[in-house]
Amino acid sequence: MPWLPSLKTETPEEGYALAIKLSRMVVKMTQPDEAARERMRPEYANDAANLTQVSLVVATNFLDCGAG
Amino acid sequence: MPWLPSLKTETPEEGYALAIKLSRMVVKMTQPDEAARERMRPEYANDAANLTQVSLVVATNFLDCGAG
Amino acid sequence: MPWLPSLKTETPEEGYALAIKLSRMVVKMTQPDEAARERMRPEYANDAANLTQVSLVVATNFLDCGAG
Amino acid sequence: MPWLPSLKTETPEEGYALAIKLSRMVVKMTQPDEAARERMRPEYANDAANLTQVSLVVATNFLDCGAG
């Protein structure tokens, strides 16, 4: 099954969850080494500036798929 | 009840409040540890650069839901 | 009276002023302490990088309300 | 005469010039002190990162007014 079968979702919450999934997928594709991603995790999740940017990415992806 | 029952709101102010809610939700989902979020709070709310970026996130989310 | 009665404005300039208002409101809501905001003011208004980002926020909000 | 009489322009180049005007106006409104703006000018125009962000602001404003 494809990881992104559709941009359509049943509910706004599912659309939001899809926006988060889209945001993370490119990180995996750009840095396929899981150990390298784990090393970045503290910086990723404990830095206010980065979390704000993550929120911006999700907001932008939500434009792609938030119409539900 | 779902946390995001709808993207439609009755008034522009409610749409703006929803844009703020959307902006914060991803932070909670990315950093579920409330204590860790509290530790970031001073940086989050007392740094001009971060507040400007928060404003950008809300503006982008408002594109998602601001049409009311 | 609500602070955001409508996203519709009579003229492009009023739409632009509304975009600025939207950009600032989230800062107030995220940092409600006026003294704290005042302490950030020099950084906010005297740093070229921040002013450029403020301009980006207003441009994005103008997408929300600039159609007049 | 208002500084922003219309978002409609005759040609794409005029639309682009208007996008630049919009980008600069908010800087003036946020930092009305011309001397303070002049002090930031070297940082503004000689820093690659800032110029790239200025380009992003103009691109975003061009979405507001680029349709001519």
Add this chain to the structure above:
Amino acid sequence: MPWLPSLKTETPEEGYALAIKLSRMVVKMTQPDEAARERMRPEYANDAANLTQVSLVVATNFLDCGAG
């Protein structure tokens, strides 16, 4: 054959792959020296802040071509 024959794709996943391709192409065009790009690779793929921005670029390009 052109590197960008079309913005239309058969599936959402192909649209997403195209968004990634678009995001990378400008880097190649701005820095054509492959050795220089290779030197930046560690910073590019091992810095959380940069990966978050890469995700933002792809989200924005997905707006260009994600409708599939």
Add this chain to the structure above:
Amino acid sequence: MPWLPSLKTETPEEGYALAIKLSRMVVKMTQPDEAARERMRPEYANDAANLTQVSLVVATNFLDCGAG
């Protein structure tokens, strides 16, 4: 002949090239001194964070003109 005769292009690749042209034009207009721009070139083209932002600018401009 105007530097921006039209936002319409024949092919997606031409639209992408135009998006790059738009992204660079504002840099020229903000920093008209060619020598100053040349001094920034190494930072501009050899810094991963800046190249990622350049890609974001082009993606945004592509929204302006990518429909071909």
